Amino acid sequence: MKIAIQGIPGSFHYQVALDYFGTDAEIVSYRIFEEVAKSVRLGNADFGVMAIENSIAGAILPNYELIDRYELFVKDEYYLPISHNLMALKGQKIEALSEVRSHPMALLQCKKFFSQFPSIKMMDDVDTASVAKRIAEEQLAGVGAIASKAAAEIYGLEILASDIQTVQNNFTRFIILQDTRSKSDFTPNKASLKITVNNEKGVLAKLLTLMSERGLDLSKIQSIPVMEKPWEYSFFIDTQFEDYGQYQQAISEINKRFGEVTVFGEYLNRK
Template identity: 40%
Template sequence: MKTRIAIQGVKASFHEEAAFKYFGDEIETIECESFKKTCDMLKQGKADYVVMAIENSIAGSILPNYNLLRDFRFHIVGEVHLNIHQNLIALPGVKISDIKFVESHPIAIRQCDEFLGEYPDWTIKEGMDTAACAKTIADNKLTNTAAIASSVAAKLYGLNVLESRIETNKKNATRFLILKNDVVEQKNANKASLSFQTGNSVGSLATVLQCFAEQNVNLSKIQSMPVVGRRNEYDFYVDVEWKKQSDYDAAIRKVLKHTVNFSIMGEYIKNEKA
């Protein structure tokens, strides 16, 4: 039986591409219309893993997904980086001069704002997913609409690439997390995702970060999110990397003394950037 991977979006989406990159080709991808649906599928046992985008080098962190990580409490068992190349695609025979509407995922639109700025008359519409917008154009034979999506999506849905590599920054990459319902012991883990809260006193966060620095544990990301319904309180999400397991273990022992609601969301092997 093939490993079942829940992805946000449809076939040929960047999430499916990331799933293939991490797991290989012998998988079954389960299309979901939202990130929450992917989590529901995993929780209900209808999927074995979720592949979830968490940050993009241009658009930044995908904040609603941090809320899902907090609410569902899945375990992060890996990560994968994917270089993202965006293309303007449309039905065969359609020219740029025919375009009145451009549809794509909001983050893809943000990644291409410089290109889109050259066509101020176009109406930009946000869709569920890059590949889903391509599929809509193909299914409905829309001759006045283009999508921003991958060349894989263009090929799958029989569309032409009008303009390739339209992303503003050519070093456009997205980081995806691999989520599982149960803990998987990772030998040689050298990266972890942690969450915690600190007190409100001056320097409380700095004290925690100093614990990592003292043990030669590198802080590769920090993200704060307001605690729902509690003013001036924040959840901190950090990614840390280490060379020696003993350094990491010592840092965690220190950090526990200065935090509340401390959680190890996952310990896994760092994926070198694409």
């Protein structure tokens, strides 16, 4: 089984792929999320793993757009506790660092820590672990990485500060993607939807009221621009429910009354 991820061993995506699919799966690394989406769509990978939201830094908006554009299905969700660590070549001191590099989402999660070190520049990079690898391979003095403890071990770097995320209790929500909707042997209690509402007065308020009346609990709502129609929006919605039949009925009602509904996936709530 092939699993597409963004990142290399020691990255958080790699950790999720191992936790979810086990050590027998073949993990295929890509540099950007779009390549992960493409690989799943073209059937080069059986599944993809994609971070979608972090409890400190918020949503990774472009990933919603990728799921939509590549017509992927959400098979499941997975929550990983995230501990960030500042690491560098052995023997380096924090004061000697002029820059720290990491994935932009990781940098956002550690902003407070680095406010104590205004001379350290925070630079976006491809993923957490690949920075650790590069520092080790190119013996880059003066450069720090923000990454997992596993990355420090794999690439032989020294941890200068542990657990540097702004809030200790830090989670990233990942989704497991596939190219077609698979039959499930369980009754889902959570769904990811896109609703493109008709542009009428009060439509969102009415939509949310209907959802609440039909027992659909909103766990996330995110507006995304409709590119072809400036200033019009679609809503990406995650919803939890107890009664699958009632949920299905609500979906067909929303389709009729409010606008087009795309179901990205129906799965089990893992929170």
